[in-house]
Amino acid sequence: MKTKHSFSTLFALICLSTGSHIAQAHEYEALIKAKKYAEVEKAVSLKLTTEPNNPDALVAKTELILIEGKENRLDEAAKIAEQCIAYNAKNSECHEALGNVLGTKAMRGGVMSAISYVGKIRDSFKKAIELNPNNFSARSSLMQFYLQAPGFVGGGKDKAKDLIVETIKISPSAGALLQASLDLYEENFDRASSVALAVNTSQSESLAKHQRNVLSNIGHALISEKKMAQAEKIFQELCNRFPDSIHGFYGLGKTLQEQGKVKDALPHLEKSLAIEANANVLYRLGKAWQSLGDKVKAIAAFEKALSFKPELAKKTKADAEEQLKALRG
Known part of the structure; x- marks a missing residue:
């Protein structure tokens, strides 16, 4: 990776x-x-x-x-x-x-x-x-x-390590989250997960946001590595800790969808959309409804995804346009 x-x-x-x-x-x-x-x-x-x-x-x-x-x-x-x-x-x-x-x-x-x-x-x-x-x-x-x-x-990694040491002096919790990012970069997924999950951020909204982002990054990296069971655990923990955030529900939906568990993924993607609409969620909903044979809902989701700002990445946008053309054809 x-x-x-x-x-x-x-x-x-x-x-x-x-x-x-x-x-x-x-x-x-x-x-x-x-x-x-x-x-x-x-x-x-x-x-x-x-x-x-x-x-x-x-x-x-x-x-x-x-x-x-x-x-x-x-x-x-x-x-x-x-x-x-x-x-x-x-x-x-x-x-x-x-x-x-x-x-x-x-x-x-x-x-x-x-x-x-x-x-x-x-x-x-x-x-x-x-x-x-x-x-x-x-x-x-x-x-x-x-x-x-x-x-x-x-x-450079040495500068990253120096930043961790400096940060620990100010906030051990913030330093631990930076360490988790370094562990992720070095592909030590188990340590990155355990370090990030162990940080208590209940007294700091800023640190809670940082923890949420680090855990989300770990989850998506695990998907890329096809470590789906681990990714599911991370995103489920995100759902539990941050129920008002899109990160856990979107990640869990994506993880299940990547495994072909479309019906299981759908409620998580819909929950994600209810929390915060964005192009990526709409795109994945389009793919989900397409897989389930609902052309009307799939077309509507792809159309919304393509018109949304900020817009989809170029590769994803091209695929959405291709799928929409096929659905209409």
């Missing part, structure tokens, strides 16, 4: 690790978490009319653009993050927001784009941590950077 990832894969992993680009806690985080995006947009606009350089509002504005998923607004988001830094140079979340935006630009732009942004992305996360050592989402993003980026652009 251990392969040298492309730059685009690197930034996909960074974006995943940050929890859909949501930065450390700010005034609008609860509303964003509740997906009340129109309410956030209104509140942010109102705030910026009286305080045009308010850091919470500027960070939230970048997050809204990233959630919207329109590539043509990424330059705007970068300028907003840079404005946030220019007027709030000691605000950790402003620097993290820039790292998240540039990471997304690099992911969408391909290899050359990634090379041009890679130093700024690394430095943005490092600065965010320097300003707020308890910014665990930035620590998670920097960890993924060190594990996936080549040494000539500042990556």
